[in-house]
Amino acid sequence: METINRNRLFYGSCFALVVTAMTFAIRARLETVFGPEEGGLGLTLEQIGWAFTPAFWGFTLAMMIGGPLVDAVGMKKITWLAFITHAIGIVLTIFASSVTSLFIATLFVGIGNGMVEAACNPLVASMYPNEKTKMLNRFHVWFPGGIVIGSIVGWLVMDVMGLGWQIMVGILFIPMVIYGVMLLGQKFPVTERVEMGVSTSKMYGSIFTPLFLFMGFCMLLTAATELGTNQRIETLLKASGTNALLVLAFINGIMALGRAFAGEVAHRMSISGMLLFSAIFSFIGLTLLTMVSGAMTFVAAAVFAIGITFFWPTMISFVAEKIPQSGALGLSVMGGLGMLSVSIVLPIMGKMMDENMTGQETIQIMSILPAILIVLFGGLFFYMRNQSAKKVNEVATH
Numbered sequence: 001m002e003t004i005n006r007n008r009l010f011y012g013s014c015f016a017l018v019v020t021a022m023t024f025a026i027r028a029r030l031e032t033v034f035g036p037e038e039g040g041l042g043l044t045l046e047q048i049g050w051a052f053t054p055a056f057w058g059f060t061l062a063m064m065i066g067g068p069l070v071d072a073v074g075m076k077k078i079t080w081l082a083f084i085t086h087a088i089g090i091v092l093t094i095f096a097s098s099v100t101s102l103f104i105a106t107l108f109v110g111i112g113n114g115m116v117e118a119a120c121n122p123l124v125a126s127m128y129p130n131e132k133t134k135m136l137n138r139f140h141v142w143f144p145g146g147i148v149i150g151s152i153v154g155w156l157v158m159d160v161m162g163l164g165w166q167i168m169v170g171i172l173f174i175p176m177v178i179y180g181v182m183l184l185g186q187k188f189p190v191t192e193r194v195e196m197g198v199s200t201s202k203m204y205g206s207i208f209t210p211l212f213l214f215m216g217f218c219m220l221l222t223a224a225t226e227l228g229t230n231q232r233i234e235t236l237l238k239a240s241g242t243n244a245l246l247v248l249a250f251i252n253g254i255m256a257l258g259r260a261f262a263g264e265v266a267h268r269m270s271i272s273g274m275l276l277f278s279a280i281f282s283f284i285g286l287t288l289l290t291m292v293s294g295a296m297t298f299v300a301a302a303v304f305a306i307g308i309t310f311f312w313p314t315m316i317s318f319v320a321e322k323i324p325q326s327g328a329l330g331l332s333v334m335g336g337l338g339m340l341s342v343s344i345v346l347p348i349m350g351k352m353m354d355e356n357m358t359g360q361e362t363i364q365i366m367s368i369l370p371a372i373l374i375v376l377f378g379g380l381f382f383y384m385r386n387q388s389a390k391k392v393n394e395v396a397t398h
Contacts, residue, residue, distance in 0.1 A: 004187050006127050010135075012182030013120040014142045016079070018175045019086055020113040021146025022153070024231060025252075026168055027052060027106070029154035029245060031234050033165045034102060043099060045235060049350030051099050052231070054107035056343030060336040062114025067332025071200075075119045075126075076188040082115035083180050090173060094166045110339075117335045122328035125320045126189045133271060133317040137262030140313035144255030146175075147230070151249035159245075193327025206326040207333055212319065216337050218275075218376055219315050223338030225282050225369045226308040228345040236349075236359040237289075242297045250298055251305040258309035265310070271318050272377065272384040274310045279373035281307030286367035290360045307370065312338065 031048055034041045043051070062085075066078050089108030096102040120139065128135040157168040193203055206212060229236065230248060237244040258265075265274060285304025292300050315338075319330050326333075352362050 004127070004189055008182055009123060009127065009186055009188065010139070012179050012186070013079075013116075013123060014139060015175050015179035015182060016082060016116045016120060017139065017142040018146035018149065019172060019179065020116050021143045021252075022150035022172055022175065023055070023089075023109050023113065024227070025147045025150025025245070025248060026154055026172070027055065028151075028231055028234050028248060029158065029168065030165065031232070041097070044354055045350040046347055046354050047099055047350075049347035051102040052106055052346055053343040054103055055110040055113070056227075056339040056341075056346070058107045058110025059114035059117070059339035060343070062111040063118045063332040063336035063339070066115050066118030067329045067336075070118060070122055070328040070332075071191050071194055071203075074188060075123050075191065076183075076186075078115050078119035079123075079183055079188075082112045082119065083176065083183075084112075085109075085115060086112035086172075086176050088112075090169060090176070093169050114336070114339070118328070118332045121316055121320075121331040121335065122191045123188065125331070126191055131263070132320045133266045133314065134263030136317045136320065137259045137266075137310070137313045140316075141256050141259040143312070144252035144259065144309075147252040148249045148256060151245045151252070155243070155245045155249075159243075191328050193325065193329075196324070198325045198327060202325055203327045203329055206323055207330055209323065212323055212326060212330065214376075214380070215315065215319060215323075216334065218373060218380075219334050219337045220341040221369045221373050221376075222275075222278075222308075222311040222315055224341045224345045225286075225366065225373070226311050227338070227342045228349060229286070229304075229363070229366055231342065231346060232349050232362075235353055236363055237297065238359055239293070240297045240359070241294045247297060247301050251301050251308075254302060254305035255309045258306065259313060262310060262313070270381070270384065271314060271321065272381040274314050275318070276374070276377040276381045278307050278310050278314070279370045279377050282311070282370035283307070283367055283374060286363055286370065290364045290367070 034043050034048055034051070036044060070078055085108050089105055089112055092101065092105035092108055096105045121136065124135050124139045125132050153171055154168050157163045157171070158165060230251065233248045234244045237247055269277065281303055285300055285307050288300035288303055289297065316331055316334055319326060319334050323330055349362055352365070353359065
């Protein structure tokens with residue numbers, strides 16, 4: 001590690017994640033640009049949902065391909081592939097004018113986003129092997145942080161300054177160039193799996209263990225709860241009497257703050273306890289959002305934000321800590337499953353609202369997901385506690 005500049009690699013990775021996150025916020029704002037409202041391009045919400053799905057299954061595709069390639073070609077090449085596809089996707093988005101062109105642009109952005117996660121999650125885990133939960137949460141501070149930045153940029157550019165949406169999209173080039181410059185010429189470490197000497201067959205076998213499959217299923221629900229709700233916030237809160245982008249910024253500001261102090265939380269609470277805590281608060285937050293309007297929307301949103309704060313990075317760090325032999329592939333599969341679930345849920349949500357279901361009624365249906373997770377993570381909490389007790393007993397008897 002002496003010849004590796006960990007700080008520069010870490011912060012370069014953070015800026016790459018900022019680009020990923022800003023695309024989520026800006027895409028939420030584009031829903032009104034391309035949608036059926038006056039002044040929009042006239043696409044239905046279901047059509048927009050389908051046009052936006054490549055951001056998620058493209059992300060999934062990139063992670064599923066990029067994950068195994070990380071070990072073979074190295075994290076550096078995958079990071080630069082992310083840079084190239086980000087650049088293409090941003091340019092194509094600026095020139096998008098139909099469902100098809102928006103679909104293709106979103107696909108390139110999604111691939112770029114997936115390559116960032118495929119390379120940077122194992123990069124952080126490899127650089128900080130004894131602080132995975134802490135540093136992966138700190139890295140993922142910049143997902144909600146980037147959404148805050150993107151939400152505020154969208155609000156300032158379009159709502160305050162009255163400028164074109166293409167300028168809003170073009171601002172994505174700023175953090176993209178920054179992460180390219182920061183990573184230029186840097187030496188990257190090998191992945192943790194390669195360093196541990198875990199065979200490829202053992203890596204593939206580890207993703208079919210019962211614990212990994214269980215976590216993979218849970219990832220489908222946690223990602224849909226967090227990203228499905230946030231991505232359609234503009235239409236979900238349309239009747240709430242609040243500025244949805246400001247609510248989105250508020251939610252993600254709380255998430256960023258929470259992830260910055262994740263190390264302290266992890267010291268006081270087990271990793272499975274963090275996930276159970278998240279499921280409970282997510283359910284309460286979504287339930288409250290179905291009951292309130294006006295300023296109280298921010299109160300309900302705060303509870304929801306507390307709930308989803310640790311979902312994504314803690315799911316990733318659980319696999320990195322408890323199933324390390326799965327390597328970069330395991331982290332990529334988890335992230336890919338998360339984005340795949342969002343690609344499924346977005347058009348479903350759009351169809352429900354196209355058929356005159358209100359935003360609050362849609363949120364009520366979405367609250368079923370964290371309700372299921374309360375049961376699943378409750379079981380995981382007790383299972384992991386029993387496993388820890390068994391290890392303590394084995395050590396004591398020897």
